[in-house]
Amino acid sequence: MTRRRAPVALLAPAALGLVLLVAPLLALVVATPWGDLAARVLAPEVLDALRLSLLTAGVSTALCVLVGVPLAWVLARTDLPGRALVRALVTVPLVLPPVVGGVALLLLLGRQGLLGRHLDAWFGVTVPFTSAAVVLAQTFVALPFLVLAVEGAIAGTDERRELAAATLGASRWYVTRRVTLPAAAPGIAAGAALCFARALGEFGATLTFAGSFPGTTRTMPLAVYLALDTDPQAAVAMSLLLLVLSVAVLVALRGRWVGGITGARTAPARTTVPS
Amino acid sequence: MNGTTVRVRGALATLAAGCLAAGCAGGGAAVPAGSSSPGPTGTVVVLAAASLTDVLAEVETALEARHPGLDVRTSPAASSTLAAQVVAGAQADVLVTASEATTATVTDALGGEPVVVARNTLQIAVPAGNPGGVTGLDDLADPDLTVALCDPSVPCGAVAAEVLASAGVTAAPDTLEQDVRAVLTKVRLREVDAALVFRTDVLAGGDAVEGVAVPPEHAVATAYPALVLPDAPNPAAARAVVDHLRSPAGVEALRAAGFTTP
Numbered sequence: 001m002t003r004r005r006a007p008v009a010l011l012a013p014a015a016l017g018l019v020l021l022v023a024p025l026l027a028l029v030v031a032t033p034w035g036d037l038a039a040r041v042l043a044p045e046v047l048d049a050l051r052l053s054l055l056t057a058g059v060s061t062a063l064c065v066l067v068g069v070p071l072a073w074v075l076a077r078t079d080l081p082g083r084a085l086v087r088a089l090v091t092v093p094l095v096l097p098p099v100v101g102g103v104a105l106l107l108l109l110g111r112q113g114l115l116g117r118h119l120d121a122w123f124g125v126t127v128p129f130t131s132a133a134v135v136l137a138q139t140f141v142a143l144p145f146l147v148l149a150v151e152g153a154i155a156g157t158d159e160r161r162e163l164a165a166a167t168l169g170a171s172r173w174y175v176t177r178r179v180t181l182p183a184a185a186p187g188i189a190a191g192a193a194l195c196f197a198r199a200l201g202e203f204g205a206t207l208t209f210a211g212s213f214p215g216t217t218r219t220m221p222l223a224v225y226l227a228l229d230t231d232p233q234a235a236v237a238m239s240l241l242l243l244v245l246s247v248a249v250l251v252a253l254r255g256r257w258v259g260g261i262t263g264a265r266t267a268p269a270r271t272t273v274p275s
Numbered sequence: 276m277n278g279t280t281v282r283v284r285g286a287l288a289t290l291a292a293g294c295l296a297a298g299c300a301g302g303g304a305a306v307p308a309g310s311s312s313p314g315p316t317g318t319v320v321v322l323a324a325a326s327l328t329d330v331l332a333e334v335e336t337a338l339e340a341r342h343p344g345l346d347v348r349t350s351p352a353a354s355s356t357l358a359a360q361v362v363a364g365a366q367a368d369v370l371v372t373a374s375e376a377t378t379a380t381v382t383d384a385l386g387g388e389p390v391v392v393a394r395n396t397l398q399i400a401v402p403a404g405n406p407g408g409v410t411g412l413d414d415l416a417d418p419d420l421t422v423a424l425c426d427p428s429v430p431c432g433a434v435a436a437e438v439l440a441s442a443g444v445t446a447a448p449d450t451l452e453q454d455v456r457a458v459l460t461k462v463r464l465r466e467v468d469a470a471l472v473f474r475t476d477v478l479a480g481g482d483a484v485e486g487v488a489v490p491p492e493h494a495v496a497t498a499y500p501a502l503v504l505p506d507a508p509n510p511a512a513a514r515a516v517v518d519h520l521r522s523p524a525g526v527e528a529l530r531a532a533g534f535t536t537p
Contacts, residue, residue, distance in 0.1 A: 111421075112465045128466050129421060129449040211423070211450025211461070218451075226453060229355035230428040 025243060032240050033233045040237035048215045049223040050241065056131060056219060057199035060138035064146045064195045069188060072150035073176065077159075087151075094144040101140050102208025109136070109209075133210035134217050138199035146195040153187020154180060190253055197249045201242070315512035316344030320366070322357040323349060324373035324430070324499065325456040326395065326473050331371075333528045334519055345512055353454035354430050361385070361504065368513035371501045371520075373455075373473075374430035378500040389500035392520040393534040395473045396494045397431075397438050399487035400462045400480065407468025409487055412439065415446040415469055423461045423470040426451040431458070434497050435471040441493040459484065473497075475533035499534070 006014075033040065040046065074080060075087055093101055109116040109127040119125045127133050157180060165175045181188070203221040210217040212226065220242050227235035323331050328351040335347040350357075354372035361370055362384045371392065372378045378389050401409045407420045415422050424446060425432030432451065439446050449467065452458045459476045461467045463483045477486035501520055503513040519525045526536045 106464060106466065110464060110466050126421065207453075207457075212426070212452060213448065213450050216449075226426055226428065229353060229359050229453075232359065 028236065028239055028243060031236050033237060037237055037240070040234050041241055043234070045214060045223065046234070046238055046241070049218055049220045049238070052131065052134070052215060052218065053200055053220040056134045056138055057196050057202075059135050060142055060199040061146075061192050061196040063135065063139050064143045064199075065188070065192055068143050068146040068191070068195070069150055069181070072147045072191075073154055073180070075147070075151045076154035077180070090144050090147050092144075093141055094148075098137075098141050098202065098204030099208050100204075102137060102205035105133075105137060105140060105205060105209040109133075128209060129211045129213065129217060131210075131216055134202075134206050134219060137205035137209045138202045141202050141205055142195040142198040145198050146191040149191030149194060150184060150188050153184040153191070156187070157183040193249050193253050197246050200245060200249075314342035314345065315509070315515045316342065317509050317512060318346045318348060319368045319509045319512035319516060321347060321349045321369045321371070321516055322361065322365075322367045323351050323369075323371040324354040324357070325351050325454045326373055326431075326475050326479075327351060327371055327393075327499070328456070329479055330528050330532045330534070334516065334525065337524060337528075338515065338519055342512075342515070345515075347512075347516065351456075355428070356454070366506070366508055367504060368507040368509050369501060369516050370504055371499055372430070373497055373499055374433070375498050375500055376433075377430055378502055381502065381504075386505045387502050389502040390517065390521070391498045391537050392501045392517070392525075393499040393529045393536055394496045395475055395499065395534055396496050397434055397471050397489055398474045398477050399489060400459060400470045400472045400477050400484050401468065401487060402462055402465040403483050403485055405485055405487075406465070409469045411487065412442045412444045412489060412493065415439070415448075415471070416444050418447045420447075420468040421466065422446060422448045423450045423452055423458045423467040424448040425455055425458055425471070426453060429454060430497065431455040431471075431473065434495050437495045438471065438489060438493050441495065442490070473533075478533040496535075 071086075071090065075083060075090075080086070106113060106128065108114050109119070111117065111120050111126050111128070116127060119127065127136065161183070162175050162179050165179045166172070170178070201221055202219070203225065206217065206219060207222055207225075212218045212222045218226075220238060224235050224238045224242070227238060321331060321334075328349075331349040331351060335349055338347050339345055350367075354374055354377045357370060358372060358377045358381050361367060361381050370378065370381060373395065375389070375391075381387070382389060399409060399412070399415070401407060407414065407417075409420070414420060415424075424435050427433055427436050431454070435446075450461065452461070455472050455476055458470045459472050459480055462470050462472070463480055469487075471489075474486065477484055501517045503510060503517055507513045520529070529536050
């Protein structure tokens with residue numbers, strides 16, 4: 001690899017883009033009330049919101065892995081008709097404003113919703129205003145991240161190893177379990193981490209679908225938004241906490257899995273480019 | 276869909292405030308005083324409590340009809356959000372909040388003389404048909420009913436806390452919303468059985484919402500101070516807006532919306 005000098009025409013907008021991304025976060029760090037940061041972060045309502053956020057984002061991530069990995073496998077390894085349509089549908093929540101997702105969830109699972117009215121009439125179950133609603137909202141917005149990451153990882157693994165396993169008599173399920181998924185594991189882990197970060201930051205769908213009640217549905221982003229009006233310093237402290245958590249996820253990704261991801265990504269190149 | 280409307284409005288308000296802070300809508304100041312047009316011209320930005328949304332729309336129509344050169348831009352949001360934005364430097368001409376305490380945070384920081392243009396009381400809002408069989412404040416403590424209130428840190432929630440304390444009721448809310456319109460939306464969507472909102476919001480809810488009166492002895496009235504901001508880019512138009520709210524036409528619009536006027 002020879003390094004070429006980058007033209008200014010590219011460097012200048014690149015630098016501007018970087019500043020645009022980093023400067024607001026820097027301002028957040030500068031505005032942080034360092035003096036009483038510990039007291040603010042350890043305030044009971046902050047800990048409540050943090051506990052709820054970590055718990056719901058954790059459950060959402062587990063749910064996403066449970067349904068998202070099989071979905072990704074179907075997209076990457078089958079010739080199912082309409083696969084392109086399925087992939088497009090999976091991508092929709094990614095580009096949809098989350099608040100619209102919240103409205104859609106209400107229209108499905110609200111007390112008057114398509115499904116919700118029957119849940120209420122038959123089982124006396126109402127979903128909105130519960131922690132379950134928070135998990136559903138987070139799963140809705142975070143699942144595409146996992147599916148797309150894992151699909152990429154599975155598609156990037158060498159299919160010939162699966163064919164080899166199959167010729168040795170392994171069943172399709174055995175091949176998936178012992179060959180495909182282990183090879184895609186770094187991608188699954190990376191997808192899960194992204195998914196967790198997205199769930200942790202979920203705001204619009206949660207506020208619309210789950211409401212905002214301390215300990216039950218008021219996650220960190222909702223608490224930040226509320227505090228911004230009444231106690232900006234607390235909002236800044238909580239924002240910093242969220243920033244640190246998100247960066248921690250990123251560092252975990254890079255530190256442990258970045259080799260795996262790039263390995264998975266470059267795998268097809270190794271098999272297709274003649275040496 | 277109402278949920279979206281409210282959120283989208285909120286987002287627009289935030290955007291507008293950000294834009295104003297950056298100084299991209301100061302058109303009003305550029306119009307020279309004493310030009311041929313007798314009335315106020317240019318752009319006037321009115322930040323108003325969410326409960327004033329409909330009245331403000333009428334004020335906008337009336338003022339723009341009377342002063343063709345005037346562009347009234349209204350930005351309804353939670354009073355506390357608006358006050359925080361103004362203190363943070365969002366440029367606007369008029370601020371009308373649903374709480375004297377909230378406006379005080381602005382006058383303490385920037386100065387100015389607010390005038391009370393309207394008063395409002397709380398009412399229990401229930402979905403049409405009253406599915407929860409709500410008859411009074413006591414029902415808000417029923418854990419079997421789904422109840423929405425404003426968060427105590429925003430004005431409608433603070434008033435709700437006063438009303439509930441006065442009646443000796445410990446409410447069992449299922450959600451504490453950011454502003455009163457968000458609470459109303461939950462009632463309109465029939466997701467909650469009861470909520471405490473302003474009387475004006477019950478009227479704004481139309482056929483989808485019914486009101487259950489709060490006994491007068493517990494009905495705490497809240498004042499709506501209108502403030503011409505000291506560094507308003509368009510002070511003449513700002514005063515015209517406040518004057519209109521106190522004029523017979525303004526008073527009529529306020530009363531039609533369910534406010535009482537001083």
